[in-house]
Amino acid sequence: MDMLRTLIGPDNGDASALQLCARAVILFLVGIAYIRIAGRRTFSQASPLDIVVALVVGSNLSRAMTGKAPFWPALAATLLLVVLHRVFAMLTIRWGWLAKLMKAEPVVLLRDGVEDHKAMASHGIGHADLLEGLRLEQVERPEDAHLATLENNGRISVVRRGSAA
Template sequence: MEWLEMIVGPDDGTPTMAQFCARTVLLFFYGLACIRIAGRRTFSNLSPFDIVVAIIVGSNISRAMTGRVPFLPSLGSTLLLVVLHRLVAMATVRWNPLASFVKGCPMVLIRDGQIDERAMLRHDISTADLMEGLRMEQVCRIDDVALATIERGGKISVVPRKA
């Protein structure tokens, strides 16, 4: 382990410039490995579950880079978090109650041109937010919507009425 401390420096926040650079290179590849382990969906279609993991991973890597925490324990805890994320993600594919708890459930906001006010209140969506979501799906009027749903990731998906 002495060789590692020679490369990355001490954990008291006083590494040399070369040791900070070595930490940066190691943590860059470590971060890439964590993303590969966690899977593509972790950093693409972000759910609240994925966002929390991404923030913690970034924070842990940042602190390890600046030498504010012990290097190897920080890497170990970050890897554990990523592996737990992956295991929970795999479990949510097989067990719907866990998926609903971790990822939430989609909710219909508009059905056949009728807004569900309770659903909008429950998800803190204003009429302006709803209209923005519709416009982003190339729909101008609520009457033109067969179905609008707030998906688990927070995006509003829209199925337009047939012409």
């Protein structure tokens, strides 16, 4: 416990730039894990990576602005997060396994008009949610859809019957 306290510094606003950077890395990793646990529908239009960066950057800047954290160390930690975001975004392009870890895979909710109730339940999608997603794509009934997929951004994409190759 003493080693962790040395790594992240005191909670009274006296942490060094290096300690705030260590906190930033810890918050980054924990934030990704929490958002993955919450599920993609919780923050539907952004990836977990984007959400963590937006939340922590906003929080860090707020703390620096109000004096609840030392100004320059808070900015250094925030810069580290932004750089980590950029590096992880670039690495996900290069390494598919990392992209899967950070962004997840699309999930088929409906195929040829038949709902996959197991997939829907595991992602918190009810029948009404699926119908809403279909309506947003101008599809009136599940039978009119060839495919409905829960995408990485939390939206449901739909391929109408007759549109499939």
